[in-house]
Amino acid sequence: MRKFKLLLTGILLCFSFTVFAQQTLKGVVKDKTTGEGLPGVTVVVKGTNNGTSTDFDGNFELKNVKSGDTIVVTYLGFKEQEVTIGTNFNITIQLEESTERLDEIVVVGYGSTTVKDATGSVEAITAKDFTKGNIVTPENLLSGRVSGVSVKTSGAPGSGSEIRIRGGSSLGASNNPLIVIDGLPINEGSVTGSRGILASINPNDIESFSVLKDASATAIYGSRAANGVIIITTKKGSSSYSLDYDLQFNFGKLNDRVDVFSAGAFRDLIAQRRPGDLGLLGSASTDWQDQIFQTSVSTIHNLSVRGALFDKIPTRLSVGFTDIEGSILTSNFNRANVSLSMNPSFFDDHLKIGLNYNRAFEDSRFGDSGQIGSALRYDPTQPVYDATNPYGGFYQHMSGAIIANGTRNPVAELLLRNNTGKVFRQYGNLKFDYKFHFLPELSAVVNLGIDKTKGSTIDLNDYDLGRPSAALINAGVDSRGSQERKNELIDAYLKYGKEFGDFKFDVTAGYSYQRFENFGSFTGNIFAPNNVASSFADPDVVNIGYLGRVNVSYKDKYLLTLNYRRDGTSRFSEKNRWGDFGGASFAWQMSEEDFLKDSNVISTLKLRASYGLTGQQNLPGVNDLYLQRYRFGNQNSQYLFGNQVILSTIPSEINEDLKWEETATIEVGIDYGLFDDKITGSLNVFKKNSTDLLADSPTAYNFTNSVFQNNGEFVTRGIEFSASADVIATEDINWNVNFNATFLDREIEKLALGQDVQIFNISGGTGGYAVLRREGEAPDSFYVFKQLYDTAGNPIEGAYADLDGNGIINDDDRYIKENPQANVILGLQSSFNYKKFDLAFNLRANIGNYVYNNVNSSRAQYALLQDNAVAGNIPTSVLNTNFINTSDVITSDIYIENASFLRMDNITLGYTFDRPIKKYSTNSVRIWAGMQNVFTITNYSGLDPEVFNGIDNLIYPRARTILLGVNVKF
Template identity: 40%
Template sequence: MKTLFKSTLFLLLLLPMSFFAQNVVSGNVTESATGLPIPGVNVIVKGTSNGTTTDFDGNYTLKDVKNEDVIVYSFLGFASQEIPFEGQSTIDVRLDEDQATLDEVVLIGYGATSEQDATGAVEKISTEQFNQGAVVAPEQLISGKSAGVQITPGGGAPGQGGTIRIRGGASLSASNDPLIVVDGVPLDQRGVQGSRNALNSINPNEIEDFTILKDAAATSIYGSRASNGVILITTKKGKKDSPFQFTYDVKASVGNITEKVDVLNADEFRELIENAPGTNPSLLGESNTDWQDEIYKTSVGAIHNLTATQGIGNFYYRANFNHTSETGVLKGDFYERNAFNIALNQDLLDNHLKLSLTSKNSLDKNEFADQGAIGSAVGFDPTQPIYDPNSPFGGYFEFTRQTNGGITQQNLATRNPVALLEQFDNGNQTRRSITNLNTEYKFHWLPELKAVVSAGFDYAEVRGGNFRPLASAANTSNIDQFQNYSGFNRNYLLDTYLNYKKEINLFETEVDLTAGHSYQEFYSYSNSIGTQQDQVVDFPESINRNTLESYFARASFDINDKYLISGSFRADGSSRVAPQNRWGYFPAASIGWKLHNEAFLADSKFVTKLKIRGGYGETGNYEIGRNYGYLGLYSPSQGGARYQFGNEFVSTLRPEEYDEDLKWESLINYNAGLDFGFFSNRISGSVDAYYRETKDLIATVPVPAGANLSDQLLTNVGTTVSRGIEVGLSGEIARSENFNWELNYNISFQDREITQLTLGDNPDFFIPQGGIGGGVGNTIQLWKEGYDPTTFFVFRQVYNDAGQPIEGAYVDVNGDNQITEADRQPYKKATPDYFMGLTNTMNYKNLDFSFTFRGSFGNYIYNNTQSSGGFIEAATNTPSDYYANVNANVLETGFQNAQYFSDYYLRGADFVKLDNVSLGYTIPGDAVDFRASLTASNVLTITNYEGLDPEVFGGIDNNFYPRSRRFVLGLNFIF
């Protein structure tokens, strides 16, 4: 009886609690069309922050659901569903594709359009397509991914940036870098003082997508800065009505060089010196030192990302902290980034007013190794030791000579490469913030019209210095050498524009109109103090300021969902250009025809998408090399450059040459394209053909004596023409619930030539280019009408019957029975005829695998490491008390003397690289989703080139910092 009483009392106590009991709902979300699960679907109780997301298999569990709650299921590309809760324990949902969002939105500059309505050459590369691994430089995410876009990695220094070329670039002396716009803020194309890469302040983990504008029809809205293409970078934002999510991602990496410059080892070098006439073998040492082994080491790195994101009603945010650190394979090289990124969004006034703030803030720390050690390691005597206890140079072995003042270094001798690294301290810190506040208001009385105001800034400041002690043999002065420097870059932006978008009944036309104004100011300052010769010098300050004011407009029409017409116009006024040339005008027009919406294709089960398009546009190049090249400027003398009046030394002002009519370069571009998709876009792609003509090219050319203040003048003299065909293909080979396989391939053909280079009519005129190591002032390339700007200028080598080059024997091109400068000929080029990229992506259930190949064909490299050190006198033609090592190529040629201008050193640089391989496995869980991955980069290079790497920007291989092969272990936790 007592037990019954207690049980009854317990139940009575629980009865009130039952009114507060909460329900748990679970289920599965799939595609209605295929039945495949959809991971990442937002499942949230309407009007609250109570929610979750589906796991990799589309499963979810939602707690604390009450009767009469409404559960909202939403995911990008699918129509949202709202289901009232009526006590069900299981709710399975099938989402329909939302045709309004299925056609992907792409940015086009001051606005957006759908992929099917774009009439220019525009390509979007999203997160799921990025290269994987410990990526530090953001541009490496898209290497090999886009037709017409070639990204050449820099050297192997940590944090080193790459060179981006869209359709080969359009200039000679001016910049060929594309304009990069980050969340609406155009970056200063001159870069950031003290930074290895201006893009490193953008955390690659936080990039949502890249949109690449290739032709002038797409880029002309950016006017005077768009001749080399435009890249729009969009960073990740929070999602509306999404539950709180915390992510921790870590990547640990190791890397080693895969190749070294082929030089003589100690035994081979001894044999060479002993057999060479007139040498003194007693000067050789007794060591066997591989100097390249001594300066390189294993590189290690780590990348940590901590991210929090949430949507609370009409407010949503994303916050990320990133720590990146990486040592270089060259001893003493180091890069570190600490970055905080935040994105805040607030919708107000029934979504008529949208406020967004994005801010990317970073602190970069660099330790720069002396890269001169790379060349020294190639040329230093391998029979000498690293250390010498009797050395006056900090205990390092150096080549010395006896003078009246005692033992001093040999001024012309190669320096000990280990000492160069260890007796040099060079570092800096760069703080940077890229911030933009964007306000978008849809008028209540006319919701088709919206006003956008975007205010942004890009501010960076640097402090750094370097030090080399008096004890270093590389210090040839009588005091410790140092330099301390500081500076900042400041970039302000204010964009205001109106956009009107409405479908009108006339011909069922959708009208999209935009007009606005832009103002941007660029300011930079730098100063430094340091030693020059044997004194401390306070160097002159450098201040640089310029402004750009612009007006722009665009009108686009989609008629009957078939016919597309678009036109844009921009007027740019720049303080860099003389008043009479200050304003530039940049029109563009393009058309498109969506054939897949025509009656004869509307019901096709084969053709999903078929669109033809064509466009014309004009753009300019703002980065012409000088800010005020049209003004007569006076430069103050520096350091010891002074004029003596008796016993007084007076600093001078030196007038500089100038061209009062200097103006920016201009480009005219024609583009025709075809976009297609078959079998529900399981096979899709595009083909583009273009013709570009750049006028008023900037070049430094000789001028008659007395015509200006110098015999060389930067002026507008040239014209180039480039043509190309680009093909991009994508195929879903397999698509099922458990197994998916996709291949993406692109190939680009290009041809570029200089069509005018002088204001006169001299057909033999050329401008030497491409400085090389060896001799003083030697060059190996040229600019000349009718040739590619990277063409080499060489003698044609003569070979014997055994196929070996004959020293000093060249083809007598002009038949005058003597070899003179007139027999040097333009021959081969560093620009590839075509390049390609191939990406494979596969996943089986929770396992994923991807790799990327890149290739380049038809390009040549001048092997300067061989030409400057591949002959016997490079070792023996030195002062009488030391010898230098030589390239092992001397064993093949037997050259006694330098043959710098022989085309023997021009080598085919075709290559195919397995650039990126990634294997990952995801383990979904109730509380934590976990993913582990293993990635390798720079995995394999297939080439006949004998040097370190066939991928050398500019085509001259000399003192190249080798890239490492890296292996990366990644762990990702989603809470």
């Protein structure tokens, strides 16, 4: 590569000397902080088209320059600098990193704008601002960084996340934001064998995120934008050569456990509570949680190269290898990525072409997290292995054969089960942007995108010719499946931009077509005697949109944006197929007015106001509810026709009146900058109102008890605040702090027939539920009995307050006690640099979120010391209640706990060596170390206060991880 660079430089120099015989300006452009040469810096003689770019080492040569000329030096992320040429034609220029955000580019739907010109609630996060640490999937780069955005991820390697922008907008439909990658909206559904829709994307290939939050910003995406939009822009090619290699090692260990009785304490408890069961106990001392958890070792490799292919095509090629070991035995996630980006331009930059192509290979083994529950229950006096046992050499509870209903050895269940998944995904886009020669203000854009994913699973339990050799009583398990999803996109639109005096216009109008396919097959367990294989092919979903946007600016002080989109979808019947969505936003650059222009305190002040209407159509597993469909009955739905057995067909539910769910948002916001923008941020106040909610609601007809219908209203009120401050900015020290805070108040205003909706999502008991949707309350609030206590403050089992005073304890005595969603979400990031040292950390906090401790409610009871003729362990929290049988008290408010928390997600410390190996042209080497999941401060008694849906029924725990890494730049 070095020879190629030298050869290329020599050719360019020879060409330059041949063409010009005039004075040549030579120089080097460096980063003032690090002293490193900056590649790709633009150097232009002011007022002319005479310019060039720096090479890999920051060197440049500019012909036809004379004394007195002024050159303008610009580089993304650094302050623009002007230099007047004197008699010295060999100069060194030092650029300072820019703290100015106003001119930063923000990608929005079907275009881009700047921070200064944005009228809606849009926030951009670039690579330098990403959350650092053990980042496996791209959404975690945003964790804690953006006000109004929460990212919740389990500890499973490569697992998907729950992403919420302003709390979501729906009850029965999806609350996930629309995710757009390089202009391609992706389907949120993943295929079998994958851990999540974003699991195949390499975070190292991400250049920036744009988060569109208010309806005026998201309305350009119409029917799919009710929950906000996240636009991902991947890294592009460059004309300057660079080679980067990143290596990261991770060592993870779980430090927290659910407290259960040790072997000795368990023997004492059995002797006290169930002395007749002492003969069931063994002589070992086994901590089953220690046995199923492991210290994980993981590696991440990323290699990327940029340069001009054939000296004309800016290109970037990257490969990445990720090997993540889970904290549960056998759990593993492997991913290989290849990414190619090419960005040539032709006809004097009138035609720009962007090609982005990505291939990803996922290979996972799914360690069954359900075995955490088995580890809590399994008898701690029994050993892990028993060489005399015919079921794989593991100890099992036996009575001639394995006891049918007792808990199985969790180590055996993990090691003898091989549940794997493989995924191949290819996605990308080809974009043409042509600026007309006869009218350069007008350009035409065509964007073609494709996202195709194939997945397969194989779930095997050890077996031998139909005879069990594993910890099973059946003849083994062999279950296989495959699935394929395809997403195709065609966007075509025109853009027109023109200035007329003090007015500036920017108009976009176009058409969008997108089609989604989904099909697959599953064998079921081929060893099950009544197994039936199945296959499916969902009806294609087709979305068509006509879109338009107008931006008007007057004197760069008064900004107006209008958006409109007319969407059609195949999900609804013809009479409801089309919907109209739109938004308007206005911004006033107050700091440009005379009364603030010379202020020494207020450097930026922009007032914003917006209103917009967006939609929702994404229903779980429902693509054609308006069509009459039939399904085959089961074996009890047969009849004889002659001598032939015929399966009957049964009509499926239908709703021809189903239509869009709509969300209207009104917002007022302020963007501010103080003291020459050393402190910047924003304040937003908003209200979202969702109507015609898509919800699975009761029905008295239609061959079913319930069907998706449009009924209900839901409102969210919120306040967002963000601040970024350059606390110290000197030649040797730079310290930047970012803070964001979000307050949310969510309330259901209307439900079908005004009836409560019970949510059955807890384990323990029969038909138990502790979550309710009710008008006037927050969604999915906890609905429980008020626990009574004796004079000593101990809870009385099965005793509840008679809240309605009628002398009868029934469901009418339940009450709403809090909900799983935090009222306040906080994020704090700090980045500190001292010369070659860098230190960064990330803090997050939730206040007001509650969790239902289903671990205690379903397991902390003395009755479970007997586990179907064998002894079973229980959590030590039973000592706090002394409850005998919690199946009767699972709805007590004693299990609703305040799960507010403060968490340090990560901390990293690094040191950069400047050109340490000159022989090999290394530009820099950075070595760093850090820790992930550093600490969590909370009063919640369970493993983790941050759980999905507010129900803690043994989530996959997060490990504390030691991080070691090196970044090498050539």
